[in-house]
Amino acid sequence: MADMKLYDAMRTLRAVRRLRPDPIPEDVLKRIFEAATWAPNGGNRQPWRMIAVRDTAVKKRMGELYTAHWAPYAANYARGLAKMSEDEAAKHRRTIAAGDYLAAHMYEAPVLVVVCFNPAWLAVTDAQQDRVSVVGGGSVYPAVENLLLAARSEGLGCVLTTLLCAEEPEIKQLLGIPAEWGTAAMIPLGYPLGQGHGPISRKPVGELFFNGRWGAPYP
Numbered sequence: 001m002a003d004m005k006l007y008d009a010m011r012t013l014r015a016v017r018r019l020r021p022d023p024i025p026e027d028v029l030k031r032i033f034e035a036a037t038w039a040p041n042g043g044n045r046q047p048w049r050m051i052a053v054r055d056t057a058v059k060k061r062m063g064e065l066y067t068a069h070w071a072p073y074a075a076n077y078a079r080g081l082a083k084m085s086e087d088e089a090a091k092h093r094r095t096i097a098a099g100d101y102l103a104a105h106m107y108e109a110p111v112l113v114v115v116c117f118n119p120a121w122l123a124v125t126d127a128q129q130d131r132v133s134v135v136g137g138g139s140v141y142p143a144v145e146n147l148l149l150a151a152r153s154e155g156l157g158c159v160l161t162t163l164l165c166a167e168e169p170e171i172k173q174l175l176g177i178p179a180e181w182g183t184a185a186m187i188p189l190g191y192p193l194g195q196g197h198g199p200i201s202r203k204p205v206g207e208l209f210f211n212g213r214w215g216a217p218y219p
């Protein structure tokens with residue numbers, strides 16, 4: 001069993017969008033899925049289910065639906081590059097190229113994991129606030145992160161995607177998802193075609209954490 005150091009897995013869990021079609025051994029998949037079940041969630045109701053999609057025709061349709069949303073998103077993204085330095089723009093162009101690849105080759109990923117949730121089972125403590133509610137997702141996405149980290153640890157490539165959520169009605173029909181359930185994410189899983197995961201670029205602690213009070217520098 002692949003058992004990376006947790007911190008190494010976390011700091012190299014970048015988006016991997018180019019995947020090989022080679023199958024993933026069942027025991028590997030089972031370990032990754034079990035890691036997802038360990039995630040914390042409100043009231044321990046585990047208000048999520050995941051569907052491992054392997055059927056090529058279904059994956060092809062998912063790829064088409066995904067592309068319909070990726071293409072305008074990527075075009076808009078590309079327009080924003082004009083304002084960047086050449087170095088920055090080159091980095092983002094690589095991301096767009098990887099995204100184009102994922103959209104066009106979605107069906108080649110051996111497994112597409114569709115994450116579903118039951119809104120009636122979510123603990124939503126911010127429902128009354130005058131803003132978009134996010135707490136409900138906290139009972140779903142930790143399971144997704146556990147799955148991603150376990151996939152990373154097993155040497156699999158993966159990326160959390162949400163563009164397909166815009167096509168929820170057709171995805172539900174395609175996969176027989178009951179009316180009362182929604183979709184939260186889709187994760188293509190497969191062995192990386194290229195380098196795979198590696199160092200990530202994120203803001204430092206000093207920018208994201210405060211000390212005792214909003215705005216007070218940490219540490």
Ligand SMILES: Cc1cc2nc3c(=O)[nH]c(=O)nc-3n(C[C@H](O)[C@H](O)[C@H](O)COP(=O)(O)O)c2cc1C
Nearest residue numbers: 013014015016017099159160161162163164200201
């Ligand atoms: C909520 C969420 C939704 C995302 N949706 C998509 C998506 O639909 N397609 C995609 O290619 N990447 C998607 N991503 C991946 C992000 O683009 C990626 O994590 C981010 O750009 C950082 O890239 P890095 O992890 O490679 O550094 C999503 C990530 C998150 C957390």
